[in-house]
Amino acid sequence: MKMLPQDFFCRSVTTLAEELLGKVLIYEQGDQRKQAIITETEAYGGIDDAASHAHKGKTPRNWPMYEQGGYSYVYLIYGMHHCFNISAGDKGEGGAVLIRAVTTLPDEHVLTGPGRVGKFFGFTRAQSGYKITEQKSYIWVEDWGYTLENVQQTTRVGITKATDKMWRYLGTIARR
DNA sequence: TCGTCGATCATCT
């Protein structure tokens, strides 16, 4: 059980999206600890990805996407859903991985959809811009040895632009 | 069972 290091996140968004499957996302808030296995992700690129928030350049909202890998990026969508992302690549690239589905631990409750994931963890914009690779962080990712089977790569969901990119990754938990 | 639509607000034009 170990916190994933900076290097893990400083790779291309597509590689990171695939590598995050089966990893455990942990959030500690006061005496509450929430953790879940990541089972579905989507990659969002930089300027050249029309579906990405980073498409129109760096703004006060999306700056974490332009940081080096390992920063949290949380935003509010449709006025009611908080979506959690982790930045990828090197500083200035502009890219992040959206967590679309998780399986909570230890009760193994399945949560599908970024809105429900954000709701479970209680994420808000206050959790955006966090460096999740530091020891003092309240949000981080660990490798507990879970692997996913039947991993599929499909087109992204819920977007209206660049719908042809096969940048969505999902699978089912195989073993620990 | 499936498709359509309303909710609701931060961000960008």
Add this chain to the structure above:
DNA sequence: GATGATCGACGAG
């Protein structure tokens, strides 16, 4: 002033 990386309710079939 329009819109969106969504979800859940509701009505039709």
